Every structure is written in C-alpha cells, then in structure tokens.
Amino acid sequence: MNKPARPAPKELKQNAASATVAEGLELAIHEHRLAPGTKLGEDEIGEIYGVSRTVVRSALQALAHEQLVQIERHRGAFVAQPSLREAREVFEARELLEPRTAHSAALRAVPEDIERLRRHIEDEHAALAASDSGRAVRLSGLFHIEISRIADQNTIAGFIETLIARSSLIIALYWRRESALCESHAHHALLEAIAANDAKQAEELMRSHLVDLHSALDLREKGAAPRSLKEALIGPG
Amino acid sequence: MNKPARPAPKELKQNAASATVAEGLELAIHEHRLAPGTKLGEDEIGEIYGVSRTVVRSALQALAHEQLVQIERHRGAFVAQPSLREAREVFEARELLEPRTAHSAALRAVPEDIERLRRHIEDEHAALAASDSGRAVRLSGLFHIEISRIADQNTIAGFIETLIARSSLIIALYWRRESALCESHAHHALLEAIAANDAKQAEELMRSHLVDLHSALDLREKGAAPRSLKEALIGPG
DNA sequence: GAACACAGTGTTGTATACAATAAGGATATA
DNA sequence: TATATCCTTATTGTATACAACACTGTGTTC
Incomplete structure (x- = not known):
C-alpha cells in the first residue's frame, strides 16, 4: 500500500487572496445564498473582500472553470444556470x-x-x-x-x-x-x-x-427560462 | 519562427487572447515540445505571443486547473510532472x-x-x-x-x-x-x-x-526525482 | 405613437506600474 | 577551503490606469 502521506485537507491553491475570494463565493453558491443567474460584478466583489479586480477576476475564472459561474465576454460573470x-x-x-x-x-x-x-x-x-x-x-x-x-x-x-x-x-x-x-x-x-x-x-x-x-428533481422537458427569471428577480435582493 | 498561428476557433472561450495563449501552450505540451518540468516564465511567454503578463497569467491559471502546469507561489509556473x-x-x-x-x-x-x-x-x-x-x-x-x-x-x-x-x-x-x-x-x-x-x-x-x-508505461515504484531532474536539464534548452 | 438612431454611462478586457518574495552570488570569516 | 550571511537581481503578486465594448435612456423622425 503506497502511503500518500498527504491528507490534503484542501487543494493547495497558488495565490492565497484569489483562493479566499473563490472559496467565499463558492460557499455562498453552495448554500444557496447566491441564486443561479445572479450577476457577479467585479468591482462589487472586490470592494466586499477588499481586493482589486485583478484578484476577483482570477477567482471568477477559477469558478468558471468548475462551471459554477458563467462568464460572457464584455458582459460579466453570473452564477451558472445548468440546463x-x-x-x-x-x-x-x-x-x-x-x-x-x-x-x-x-x-x-x-x-x-x-x-x-x-x-x-x-x-x-x-x-x-x-x-x-x-x-x-x-x-x-x-x-x-x-x-x-x-x-x-x-x-x-x-x-x-x-x-x-x-x-x-x-x-x-x-x-x-x-x-x-x-x-x-x-x-x-x-x-x-x-x-x-x-x-x-x-x-x-x-x-x-x-x-x-x-x-427528486424536476427534469421534465420545458422552458427553464421563466423559472430562472423568477429566481433572478428575487435572488440578488 | 514563433508565429502564434492560432490553431482553430474551437470552443468559444470568454477572453480570446488568453484562450489563444492557452491553446498554444497546451498544444506544445501535447506534442511534447515542452518537456515536463519546463519553467514557463510569464514575461517570456508574453513576449512570444505579443500580449501582457495579465493575459499570460490567465492562460497559465487555466492550464493549472487542468493540471497541465503546476504553479508554485512566488516561484512561477512549470509544465506539470505527474507522479x-x-x-x-x-x-x-x-x-x-x-x-x-x-x-x-x-x-x-x-x-x-x-x-x-x-x-x-x-x-x-x-x-x-x-x-x-x-x-x-x-x-x-x-x-x-x-x-x-x-x-x-x-x-x-x-x-x-x-x-x-x-x-x-x-x-x-x-x-x-x-x-x-x-x-x-x-x-x-x-x-x-x-x-x-x-x-x-x-x-x-x-x-x-x-x-x-x-x-506500456513504466509505473514501477522508484524515485521519479532523478528522471525528472534529467528531463529538466535537457528540457528548457 | 412607434421605431430607430445616438450618445452617455458603466462594466469588462488589457496593459502597465509598483510591491513583495525567493533564488543566486559575492564577500567575509573561521 | 568551507560556510554562513547579506545583498543584488529577477520574477511573481497585486493594484491601478486606460481602452473597448455593451446596455440604457433620450431625442428625433416617420
């Protein structure tokens, strides 16, 4: 049995600041405090965490890679809405x-x-x-x-x-x-x-x-659009 | 010689510039033109592709997420060396x-x-x-x-x-x-x-x-260190 | 009144500047 | 000669500045 000797409590991310922001956003998404479709403005997040947009962008791109947020060119990042x-x-x-x-x-x-x-x-x-x-x-x-x-x-x-x-x-x-x-x-x-x-x-x-x-999911074929619209309206607050 | 030569407009990624750099690096890694362990300096890559470090960093982080490159804090990015x-x-x-x-x-x-x-x-x-x-x-x-x-x-x-x-x-x-x-x-x-x-x-x-x-792989238990060291020595050139 | 055009505003995309850290070398000392 | 310490230098981490683009509201025209 090869002993990895590396419990690895979390994945060691490269830059601490961006990891903090990413984890914060990820937790909020997991706990449904951020609804699917919510706009994630870079300035706004940066102000909340006290970091510059550079760091926020890095975090958002990481989350985009996990498909938790969707980035649209020149439009911004949104909490993903899986089809x-x-x-x-x-x-x-x-x-x-x-x-x-x-x-x-x-x-x-x-x-x-x-x-x-x-x-x-x-x-x-x-x-x-x-x-x-x-x-x-x-x-x-x-x-x-x-x-x-x-x-x-x-x-x-x-x-x-x-x-x-x-x-x-x-x-x-x-x-x-x-x-x-x-x-x-x-x-x-x-x-x-x-x-x-x-x-x-x-x-x-x-x-x-x-x-x-x-x-237990409602995955019947139907337009998901109205639902996501409702979510978007009550989500951001 | 170092013509970026965009390979193909395959998947529509969010920011075109960083995607081009990432694809170029990825192709070089796939075709074994970049050996595992090779240092990927941000300035150097940026100069080759004619973009700023901002774009290069974004590309490197994307590749790091796919575990093609390993980023070590304050040390830089290297072509990954899977254990x-x-x-x-x-x-x-x-x-x-x-x-x-x-x-x-x-x-x-x-x-x-x-x-x-x-x-x-x-x-x-x-x-x-x-x-x-x-x-x-x-x-x-x-x-x-x-x-x-x-x-x-x-x-x-x-x-x-x-x-x-x-x-x-x-x-x-x-x-x-x-x-x-x-x-x-x-x-x-x-x-x-x-x-x-x-x-x-x-x-x-x-x-x-x-x-x-x-x-067909040689995955026997042995120190991979000497091998990777050799690779690193002949790799960067 | 409706539709289109256009400019204003705000957000993102990219480049550059500055700060922080790590690697390497030189020098001094034992 | 070996070693340890300090300093230099190069590279990365972060912030800021500027450019490009998209959305929104207003005004004009039919």
Whole structure:
C-alpha cells in the first residue's frame, strides 16, 4: 500500500487572496445564498473582500472553470444556470463514478474515517433541525466528497467534487418542493455499509441513493427560462 | 519562427487572447515540445505571443486547473510532472470512463462520425510514417476525445479531455522505449466496432486498449526525482 | 405613437506600474 | 577551503490606469 502521506485537507491553491475570494463565493453558491443567474460584478466583489479586480477576476475564472459561474465576454460573470441537459448529465456522471468510490471506500475505511462520516451526518441532522436548508445541502454534498476522499482516488475525487458543486446549482433550480429532503436516512445506511466494510452493499446503496436524488428533481422537458427569471428577480435582493 | 498561428476557433472561450495563449501552450505540451518540468516564465511567454503578463497569467491559471502546469507561489509556473501515483490514477479513471463512452458512441454514431474517425486514423498513420511522434501522440488523444464527443455526454467528455491531456504528460515521463507505439491497430478495431454499432464489442476493445496503454508505461515504484531532474536539464534548452 | 438612431454611462478586457518574495552570488570569516 | 550571511537581481503578486465594448435612456423622425 503506497502511503500518500498527504491528507490534503484542501487543494493547495497558488495565490492565497484569489483562493479566499473563490472559496467565499463558492460557499455562498453552495448554500444557496447566491441564486443561479445572479450577476457577479467585479468591482462589487472586490470592494466586499477588499481586493482589486485583478484578484476577483482570477477567482471568477477559477469558478468558471468548475462551471459554477458563467462568464460572457464584455458582459460579466453570473452564477451558472445548468440546463436540463446538463443537469441530467451531471447526475448520470455521478451515477457512474460514485458507486465505484463507495465500493473502494468501504474497503479502505479506517475507524477515524467512520468517525468523520458520523460527525457529518450529525451536522446534517442539526442543519435540518434548524431548517437551514442551505447548510444542509452543503453538508450533504460534503458527505459524498468525504466518501470519495476515503476511496483514495484523488483524480476521480476531483471530478466528483465538481459534480457535487454543480449539483448544488441543479438542486437550486430543479428541486421539487413536494419531495422531502430526507437524505440523512440514506446517508446513514451508507455509513453502516462502509463501517462494516461491505463494499457490494455500499456500492448498491450509493447507486440507489443517487437514483432517488435524481428522481427528486424536476427534469421534465420545458422552458427553464421563466423559472430562472423568477429566481433572478428575487435572488440578488 | 514563433508565429502564434492560432490553431482553430474551437470552443468559444470568454477572453480570446488568453484562450489563444492557452491553446498554444497546451498544444506544445501535447506534442511534447515542452518537456515536463519546463519553467514557463510569464514575461517570456508574453513576449512570444505579443500580449501582457495579465493575459499570460490567465492562460497559465487555466492550464493549472487542468493540471497541465503546476504553479508554485512566488516561484512561477512549470509544465506539470505527474507522479507515479497520479499516473496510475489517471489511467484508472480512463479505464472507468472510456469503455462507457465507447459503448454509447457505438450506439449513437452516424456515418459522418465514422468518417471523421477514419480520417483521424489516417492522420495518425501519416504522423507515424513521418516519425513525428509528438503529433502522433496528440492525434491518438484526439481520437479518444472524438469518441467521447460522439457519445454525446459533454460532462464526461470534459473529464476525459483533461485525462487525455494529462496522459500526454504521463507518456512523456513514463513511456517505455522498448514498447512500440502501435496504437493505430487498436484504434482501427475500435472504429470497426463503432461503425458496426456493436456496443459491447466497442466497450471491450476500449477497455483492453487502455489496459495495453497502461501496461506500456513504466509505473514501477522508484524515485521519479532523478528522471525528472534529467528531463529538466535537457528540457528548457 | 412607434421605431430607430445616438450618445452617455458603466462594466469588462488589457496593459502597465509598483510591491513583495525567493533564488543566486559575492564577500567575509573561521 | 568551507560556510554562513547579506545583498543584488529577477520574477511573481497585486493594484491601478486606460481602452473597448455593451446596455440604457433620450431625442428625433416617420
């Protein structure tokens, strides 16, 4: 077993200032404080963080590369609005990648991994109890990311991270109000399978969990434009 | 000599200038004209392309996001040198994703897709006949990318693109001289399966092709440092 | 009254200037 | 001669200035 000896809590980004701005924006998007379509003016952000447009631009370009923001030439940066097609693609990709990582994670997990996952689930419960749905979505995503980290496949984990980031936007756009946000049960079952080193079971639970998530979205063919317009109107505030 | 010579107006990126620089650097890396470890000075690149450091920095950061270059704070940008571990991860990810895209491509391919693939293979032959191994590597990668495009799954296709880009670096570092670069046979078989809409066969051929590629690399455990040092010494010139 | 043209304004794209840090070399000392 | 320290220099990180473009509102014309 090759010891990577590099837990890598976060990806080491090159320039600290731009990373701070990018993380701030990313968190706001994940927690649904920034709605899809929101204009992200460079001057405005720069003033908030006390940095120049140079730094802000760097951050925005990084987020654009993850497809969290869309940059239109001479028009500016906006929080991305994934299309129905992109939404479907993102979940299909997750359904391909994540069962595999759940399998590996179940084989590799050590007690401290289990402990970390358990704490995540507790936090999710707390966020749900506090009706902080933004934070709940964020934590739910982190749970999946944590599993991919345990699988010890950084490359695939990186892909999954971007997919989960985009999923956050997809949920903001297409979540069906009528379907409850009760993932913590599925997460708990997943945790048990991983704790028991039952790889087959973990893989299958992850697959069905993702299918459930996917089907809780309203991805029927229809113009997404009116919806995004509404979002844009109530979003920026 | 150093004519920027814009390659193609492929994807519409946000800022044209930085995209041109990024594409030029990326092509040079793909064709092994820039060796792993080569220092990429901002002023130097800016002078070559006739743009300011602002644009160059933007391009370098984009390439860093694809992990083609590594940026070290206050030290600069260097052509990335994937570790043994990263090399293994990249090929494991390809072995997970690409058989699936080959399957889909076989189901969806229309005659003009087949024609395009056929031309690619011809170009590969021509490059090999001309002993232009850099171009051959590049074209070989493009063949795989083309298949993922036919599969019509943009999200996964994007992942595969970055994996193939990194593969180019991995080949530059770890290719075993003794193993021949005779992929065009495998590519031809793949093309036939796709043309016949034989999805199962295409999937299996892709899988075995990737395994062959993987095993043609020298990924044994050993200090990669001396090798990269040598590369660095003869690289920049 | 409607449609078009045009200029004003604000935002982004790029270049340049300045600040901060790291690498390399020279000098002095043991 | 080896080593350590300081200084020089080159390169990157960030801020600011200027240029180019897009949007909006007003005025004119039919």
